Amino acid sequence: MFALCAGLVAAGALGTAYAFTSVNDTQEVLVVSRDINRGETIEAGDLSVVRVSVDPAMSPVAGSQKGELEGRRAATDLWAGTLLTEQAVTDSLVPVKGQSLVGISLTPAQMPSESLYSGDSVRIVTTPGDQGEVTNEDPVTIEAVVVGVSRAPETGETVVDVSVPEGDAADLAARAATGRVALVLDTRER
Incomplete structure (x- = not known):
């Protein structure tokens, strides 16, 4: 009976120690103080430092980095009260000055089966008309860089x-609207 009581006391002490260290295992991280729209510059009052117990898989930004983030831009919409992660901030916006962003909807036959990634160099090529007429002229091509890829499950297009x-x-937008374009992936060697 004495051994059983001693075992229960020891188990209780271990449980209390674990609970205490779990609660006190907190760190200072950054939290968004007010809603910040994608592309807006982050200012000093936009972020707050809080102490929380954080799952390491979340990779929050340490509170000590608050000053370093001022002047950077929000890569996504940031909502007040959310933890700030490194992926949520950027130094540059897309598209950059002098560039435009164009969305092109493509069927599987209009693009390579190789997965496309942000940063890939591609060419958008005008394809023959409805009758399939092919001329001796070189097709019109426009060089571009992939920024993002998404699937439209309802149409099967990318x-x-x-x-x-x-x-x-x-x-490019006018040609893409006709559906008579194809995407060519150029070399990924740098």
């Missing part, structure tokens, strides 16, 4: 957002 020079954006 929407590829590409960055192009401002002067090519209207022409």
Whole structure:
């Protein structure tokens, strides 16, 4: 009976120690103080330092980095009360000055089966018309850089957002709207 009581006391002490260290295992992290829209510059009053117990898988920004984040931009919409992560801030916006972002909806036959990634160099090529007429002229091509890729499950198409020079954006958007374009993936060697 004495051994059983001693075992229960020891188990209780271990449980109390574990609970105490779990509660006191907190760290200072940054929390968004007010809603910040994507692309807005982060200012001093936009972030607060709080002490919380954080799952390491979340990779929050340490409270000591608050000054370093001032002047950077929100990479996504940030809502008040959420923990700030490194992926939520950026130094640059897309598209950059002099560039435009154009979305192109493509069927599987209009693009390579190789997965596309942000930063890939591609060419958008005008394809023959409805009758399949092919001329001796070189097809119109517009060079672009992939910014994002998403799937439209209801149509089975892939929407590829590409960055192009401002002067090519209207022409590319008009060609893409006809559905008579194909995407060519260029080399990934740097």
